[in-house]
Amino acid sequence: MLRLSASGSRCLLRHQPRHPAQVLFVRLQHVSAPASIEETPRLRRSYLYVPSSDERKLNKSLQTNSDVIIYDLEDSVDERSKDLAREKLHKFLTDPEIVLPFRERIAVRVNAVSTRHFKKDVETLIGINGISTIVLPKIHGKNDLDNCYKPICKKLEKTRNFKGPLNIVASIESAQALVLIDRITNWEYKGKRKHAVLSGLLFAAEDYCADTSITRTKNFQELLYARSKIATYARAYKLEAIDMVCTALHDPSQLQLECQSARELGFSGKQAIHPDQVETILNTFVPSDKEIERAQKILSQMAESNKEGKGAFGLVSESGASEMIDEPMVKQATNTLRLAKAAGKIPTD
Incomplete structure (x- = not known):
């Protein structure tokens, strides 16, 4: 675990390169560290799917350290097993003998609103206090969200002591x-009570490729536009941005590549279809030790510059190269440390 060392950071930052012209400065007007650095966000990096038709996998899900567990009633359950899967999941989530994960970790993916299974899913599962999140598949526009929300709202109105929204x-x-996507992210149901809120966007890449006739490749460049747009709109509306599934189950290097790409694009997490994928996702969607050290240096030097009444400074790397530090980079450093604290990589006190 890394610890913030102000004195050590100052020593590194005072070192000047051989060529002073390399140093770039910017006036910061005494920017101070935002108070939000002390606010630890709740991380939702990995979203592990668990087929609700498989009792063994339901029970095994209690052992995963995935941030979110999605108990699935849709794609991983064949048509003939839909009713049985729903019954098994209801029993699993309401069994007093089972110690479930924290409510914030439990999600259910119901069947699409266009299917005959959707209303049954809602009637059977909506209102169980152990469920915090519902994943709605095949959302093509605002109307789909409206059509999903109405029966959900109706069920929740009849549910006593529900811990919503x-x-x-x-x-x-x-x-x-x-x-x-602009209408989807801007969705807000105009009902009397806000029983449910839009909290995230999830990219179903395989369905998207089937719809658009896109051919999947290992470098996934054909999906760059879609992924960038989803991540950008999610961030604009302060929603979670959840990247596509890596279908290469036995290729950890491919998973690592996809995770790194997703983080660089601004995604907050990634879906998993096997427990073995979870650890890589958890470890990728947090700042690295080098990123943490750099963020600490930036904030330490910023505080020193403000204290001394200086409005400009440059950051010198280990290689001797220097870079301009401006207010957006200070914000990035603050966010880096917030995520690192949430992941337990640096102390919160």
């Missing part, structure tokens, strides 16, 4: 959804 994650699976 319910989080809704919209699954982006089609060209239409991508074109209408």
